[in-house]
Amino acid sequence: MLEFLDFEALRGIGLRAPIVQQLHTLTLDPTARLQRVVELQREHLLLHDGHQTLRGRLDTALVKLLDSAHDAVAVGDWVLARPDPPLGWRVFDRLTPLTQLSRRTNDGRGSPQRQVLVSNVDAALLVMGLDHDFNLRRLERYLALVRLAGIEAALVLTKADLVEPSLVARRAEQARDCAPSNVPVLALDGRDPGATAALGGLLGVGQTLVLLGSSGAGKSTLTNTLSGQVVQSTGPVREDDSRGRHTTTTRTLHRTPAGACIIDTPGLRALRLDVGDEQELQQVFGDIARWAASCRFRDCRHQAEPGCAVRVEVAPERLRNFQKLQREARRDSLTALERREQVAQWKARGRAAEQRLRVKRSG
Numbered sequence: 001m002l003e004f005l006d007f008e009a010l011r012g013i014g015l016r017a018p019i020v021q022q023l024h025t026l027t028l029d030p031t032a033r034l035q036r037v038v039e040l041q042r043e044h045l046l047l048h049d050g051h052q053t054l055r056g057r058l059d060t061a062l063v064k065l066l067d068s069a070h071d072a073v074a075v076g077d078w079v080l081a082r083p084d085p086p087l088g089w090r091v092f093d094r095l096t097p098l099t100q101l102s103r104r105t106n107d108g109r110g111s112p113q114r115q116v117l118v119s120n121v122d123a124a125l126l127v128m129g130l131d132h133d134f135n136l137r138r139l140e141r142y143l144a145l146v147r148l149a150g151i152e153a154a155l156v157l158t159k160a161d162l163v164e165p166s167l168v169a170r171r172a173e174q175a176r177d178c179a180p181s182n183v184p185v186l187a188l189d190g191r192d193p194g195a196t197a198a199l200g201g202l203l204g205v206g207q208t209l210v211l212l213g214s215s216g217a218g219k220s221t222l223t224n225t226l227s228g229q230v231v232q233s234t235g236p237v238r239e240d241d242s243r244g245r246h247t248t249t250t251r252t253l254h255r256t257p258a259g260a261c262i263i264d265t266p267g268l269r270a271l272r273l274d275v276g277d278e279q280e281l282q283q284v285f286g287d288i289a290r291w292a293a294s295c296r297f298r299d300c301r302h303q304a305e306p307g308c309a310v311r312v313e314v315a316p317e318r319l320r321n322f323q324k325l326q327r328e329a330r331r332d333s334l335t336a337l338e339r340r341e342q343v344a345q346w347k348a349r350g351r352a353a354e355q356r357l358r359v360k361r362s363g
Ligand SMILES: Nc1nc2c(ncn2[C@@H]2O[C@H](COP(=O)(O)OP(=O)(O)OP(=O)(O)O)[C@@H](O)[C@H]2O)c(=O)[nH]1
Pocket: 158, 159, 160, 161, 162, 188, 189, 190, 191, 213, 214, 215, 216, 217, 218, 219, 220, 221, 222, 233, 234, 235, 236, 237, 244, 245, 246, 247, 248, 249, 265, 266, 267
């Protein structure tokens, strides 16, 4: 079966056994091919088959099906496609991703939407400049995003060449304090080829990494260094606040000489977490969850309650940031609930209308 698929080549672009297992449950005709999404622009995409980049588009039925489950095809996804002359390939199915990074966005009318950022990544490099870009609260948000997706993280502090060594050391220390102990923290010059060696352990064959961080942090610069060639354009930052100009506008997957895949992403202007409930968020802030177990009240909100262990043990800014994320999660879940109620009302109204119609017809 499936001998028409070139698994050897596909492994080189990150194919994993659990994805192959999914294939065995499907009945595929010999024209179908397994490909990885390397870039996505609305319905048009760039795909890779392990040998070359191909053009493709998404079947509208697939888009609709995924959309109804608040899901979407994203860069890093494994898809099935058939030849679609003269354009290229038509994607008719998407295999269930092993991991998915997503955020909440607004649809402009106030109701929160889920946006899938990337799929099938093993680790995220959280890229942050040691200059004005350095922000621990933002770091906590990114760490939460990554942990919610069950992905490993490494923190890359760029522009080490631009700040005093003593400040590099201090900020790296602050970042370490903020992150779980298994998250490596590296300070480097993203333009320096030595960065590849520093990140070596994460760049193994078939590993997929995503670079996340604000505009101007140096994601594309690092992508180029790790790729060993210029694959992404980079842009200057404003002098007063080190902000970038959103040079990168699409998420794109590249291969490194060492055989890893890296996905460069545009700097996100806002990063609202896609959390189901507050409980889930507490798990992400592991230290808060642990101390909360020692609070006097089980439902302690760590605000003004007596005997609150969290307020004693956790840094006030970190706790405030956690509470801010908690408020966001609560607001989002409330609107989700309201939306469900709204749908229920529509359905009830629809049923009532049908009933009236039936009465009329029979009458
Ligand atoms: N000196 C120095 N400059 C860097 C370093 N990393 C990035 N830069 C510079 O910072 C500017 C912004 O870098 P980019 O790589 O374009 O930043 P980005 O994160 O990809 O930004 P967006 O694509 O807008 O999201 C460029 O001028 C880079 O040359 C570094 O480690 N040291």
